[in-house]
Amino acid sequence: MNDFVIMLKNRKIIMLSFLSIMFLLLGLLLIILTWGENMIFPQVLGILIVLIFGFCLIYYVKVLVAKEPALVISNEGITDNSSYIGAGLVKWNEIENIDFFEMSGQLFLGIATYDRDLIINRMSGMKRIFNRMNKGLLNTQVNIAVKNLDCPIDELVEVINNRWQGAMEKNK
Template identity: 40%
Template structure:
């Protein structure tokens, strides 16, 4: 089987990124309101301030991340003959070679379809990332038996089609079979 595979590039949906950015901005505003609202008693004021601060820190980070993703015209996901490059979220895996993959599967988490990628040497892969990102990836890996998770919300191509494309590239490298979706390759 000498089929040559073209590179496929996915860009983040600007509409989705705009909605995420707007939502994060609302939560940042709510956090500031909680931090500086002095209409309640002293005990609840401290709790409100702490919750407000946590909201501002977390959603502020989400706001800046989504704003940068929306402004930059960088791909969120690239597939080629060597592997894939995932930069679809903060906990994305970066570059992964097809030979590093042990198993790929589809799953659903909180109503969202996702692609799970289990790597052969998860420890070596995790060591390529910084502390906070590594901890978030490990938490994700503990929830689902996947080193890398790719969400539909981070790409424009339907997740089923992306999964088949990834499976075909992965299987092609191993000399395996070609998968089809609804009679299409």
């Protein structure tokens, strides 16, 4: 069977890039307006805004240029590259449960692994820190925003169920 490849919605990434630019400009404006003043908090806040949204903008531009798949569902497992902290390949035999959940009004595809630290142990640097923060918020180790995927949810569910069942039958 061929791999099922899902891309990110370009329109969504362009919108997020635009929002990153707006916040980047807001942070720069905050720094410029408080420069030379004795206002430490607004300057620190401005620097943090510039750093965070600058990195976001770099990531979104990279995503737009690279045109790499967000999700690849294969006979081997699910490869998540849908965000900066994407889990990479999660093999079917590492997956305990797959479910959809809603958080802050947004639908997510959640993948729980048998080893709760599996994804964190694979990461390094900032990705490891962000994944560790996610671990405290959610019960699943891989969390994919469905609205960012350029695929109908019904088709996504069907492909995942078929590949997972096929892998489980093969391993019996």
